[in-house]
Amino acid sequence: MPDLHVSWSEYHQKIEQLAARVYQSHWEFNQIICLARGGLRVGDILSRIFDQPLAILATSSYGGSAGKTRGAITFARDLTMTTANLGSHILLVDDLVDSGVSLKRTLTWLDRHYGFYIDEIRTAVLWYKACSVITPDYYVDYLADNPWIHQPFEAYENMNPEDLLKMHSTTLG
Template sequence: MLTDDGKHLYVSWDEYHRLIEKLALKVHASGWEFDQILCLARGGMRPGDVLSRIFDKPLGIMSTSSYRDDGGTLQGRLDMAKYITMPKGELAGRVLLVDDLADSGVTLRAVVDRLRAMPAISELRSAVLWVKGVSTYTPEYFVETLPTSPWIHQPFEEYDTMRPDVVLKRHQES
């Protein structure tokens, strides 16, 4: 649900899963065959996991982080993991790169540039749920464009500030 001021987008679990399924359908409709999925942790882990299951392809994980300041709302330095975690072998062939959104586009562009420099990758395409209007990078596959570039409140973000004592209290009350 987008707020009236266009600055915040609140996403329920049902909507979130529906968007992932729509993304899967867009990739499928393109007819592109790929060998592996690489998701960017943490935002791309849930979409990557679901797409890996739907397409029955191995899932690799690459950790990146760019939201560091002001409670995670101001973009700081981009950190990219040196190594990519794969179930077996190396990242190679035709790879679908998955994240949750193209925000500024900085992270996706940097990762795409790094991956395209890897000789073992023959083709790379990217997929996200949302592309913000301010993004300087547009993935090959996306579900929604957000022209006002709202802050997206994803359903799992409640865990960002929830600590074990809060979880314990929640379960003692139920």
Template structure:
């Protein structure tokens, strides 16, 4: 649900999973055959996992991080992992790159550039996200929702960002 001021988008678990399924259908309807799904951790892990299951394709993971300050709400320096974790040795062939959103586009632009420069065995690379913001400099090949404004997206699992082990112990005391 988008707030009246357009600054916040609240997404339930049901809405989140429906977006992933709609994304799967967009990829499927394109008739593009790919070999591997490469998700960007952390945001692309949930969509990547579900797409991996739907398409029965191996899931590779590349860790990236830029949202650290203020409980993950302020973008900072972009860090990209040196290695990709994949069950098939080296990532190769046709790869579907998955993240949750194209926010500013900075992360996706940097990752695509890095993959093209350092991973010659990738023969074709396409991208998929749940959301793309109007302010993004990167437009994925596949996406579900275009957000013309720049709302902060409150994803359903973000409640864990403020949940420490001590708070969890307190919650589950009998």
């Protein structure tokens, strides 16, 4: 199975396609929660398109060399949000669902910590891999062969401020 390489243009197009799928369902939600880091850009753009408040749940499950080693999921202590209370109909977004374990555990975490606010949660991702133990409610691409996805922002994982200064020193003066 070859890796899947995604450009910025393709990435933004996938987010727009995801928005269209959610809209087409006619489901009314009043809160978006994105999983950071992968779901940050997706959540931000969907929040703008649907004009709904965005809450962020910081999670981590990948590490190791090139961030390709899946480990146990770690959750932040709380959601970050600007509203007094969490909405009752939640669109939970991430960039992809790989094994599905992280998404499944996130649903459990939300129920334990904020369940008294929540009437319904639906999930939305750009890429849904066949190996997932959970099927998202909304997705753009189903990936039967489970490729590694190279997203456009991964280039920043190998950069540091010193390298950027060298690259841009002529324009920064």
